[in-house]
Each structure stands twice: as structure tokens, then as C-alpha cells.
Amino acid sequence: METSPLATEVVFRLGPVPVSRAVVTTWVIIAALTIVCWLGLRRAKVHAGPLQATLEIIVETMSRQISEVIRRDAWPYMPLLGTLFLFLVVANLVAVVPGMKPPTGRIETPAALAAIVFLSVHYFGVRSRGLVDYLRHYTRPNLLLLPLNVLSEITRTFSLMVRLFGNMMSHELVIAIVALLAGLLLPIPFLLLGVLIGIVQAFIFTVLAAVFIGAAVGSVEAG
């Protein structure tokens, strides 16, 4: 293991800004998702073709799951949560393509996603309850719990980041060690396990973001 899993590989520099490998992979994923959606929905018809039908099934399933978690209409939150889930699934499974590494296995991508979730939770909370009422929910059930509520706000964002990063990075590390010990056929079950871990982690990240948003807009008890 010559390189640290905590370090970032810089591919090239855009002026003073270093661009890491994870960022380049993220751009490729964004481009691929955009092209697939554009192709599927370029001429949307009532009698949907195979690609359009697949995309519609995915979106319908996501909105049903999210509305079960939030316990109200999911569509105001679908642009955030649906995009998050689709991006995470593709990003976690990108290791299936030879030569690509999941960008979620580096600390910066999960950190950015957790920051997005952190900010949008407050945005949705303030928008649906008003500023005063939203700030008042930090003092419930008692004013004494205000520091603990603020602390839990920070720690849950941090744990959201570390969970995704730790799972993806540790799996990458396990595969590297197994391939070092026996390179031929032994890594294949671990790669299959990686597909499962990637989908489950994307699901968990999205469900937790939905639970946080549900707690902020006041339909779910805080988790």
C-alpha cells in the first residue's frame, strides 16, 4: 500500500485550483447521467419507449419510497433526494468499469454531499415552517437541550460523511489487499459484495437525508 487512502490524487491544475481524480470521475458521471436522461426524455410520449419507461419506473419507485419515509408528498424534495440517490448509485458502482475508482471513496465527495444535505435541511425547514418556528424546534422539549440539539446537528452531518466515505474506502482497501494476496479468482466474490455495499450505502444516505428533512419540516420525529 504505497499511497494513503486519506490523500487525494491531483490529476491536473486549472489555474490555481487543483483538480483531483475523484472530481474528474464525478464530471464523467454527471455527463453520463445527463445524456441518458436527455436521450430518454427528449421526445417524451404517453406510450413510453423502453428507456423512457425505465426512467419513469425508477422515479416513481423513488418518490413512493421517499414519501413513505417523509410521510407527506415527496415531490418538493425529489429534485434533491432523487438526484442524490441516482448519483450515489452510479458513483458507488463505477468501480465495475475497469480503470475507474468510486469518487465516494475519497473524503472530499462525501464531505460535499453531506454539506449539501446539511444546508438543504435548514432550507426546507425554514421554508415549510417559517424562521422563528423552525428555530424554536431546537429548544424542544426543553431549553436545556439546546446545546445537545445543536451538537447533534453537527455530529449527524459528520457521521453521514464518514459513513459513506468509510464504507466505500474500506471496501476498496479490502479488494486491494485480497488482490495482493491472491490475484486470480479470489477477488470476484468481494467485487460482488461491493455492488451490494454500493447500492445499500446509496440507499442509506438517501433515506437518512430524507429522515433529516422530514424532521426539519416537522412530519417525522427527529432521528
Add this chain to the structure above:
Amino acid sequence: MELNLQMLSIFGAALAVSFGAIGPALGEGRAIAAAMDAIARQPEAVGPISRTLFVGLAMIETMAIYCLVIALLLLYANPFIG
């Protein structure tokens, strides 16, 4: 052979991962056993039970991941080794 900071960091990393894995393993076992029990009693509630189970497992698993991160910090980004 005398103990130096590198060796102590390796010991610390191994200790963190090994003891940090025991607690979450026991906790996850209990959670899964309870979920199995619930599904056996009420098979029609399998959807909400398994979704809550997954979220709860993720919460428990985070503790083990924290220990892993501590171990990696000790091995790769140790502030006490120059």
C-alpha cells in the same frame, strides 16, 4: 527492541479496529434478531421493518467506521510522527 512511536501507532490502530468491531457486531446481531422476530410475527410489515432495520444498521455500523478512521489516521496521517 525498544518501543517507538511508529510501533505504538500500529498497536493503537490494531486495538482500535479489533475492539471497535466487537460492540457494533453484537449490536447488529441483536438488531437483526429483533427484526427477524418482528417479520416472523407480522410478515405483511416487511417493508417498513427492513427499511428501519437498514437505517438502524447504518447507525450502528458508523461506530465501527469511526474506529476504522481512527486507525487510518494513526497509520497514514499521524500528527505525532514527523
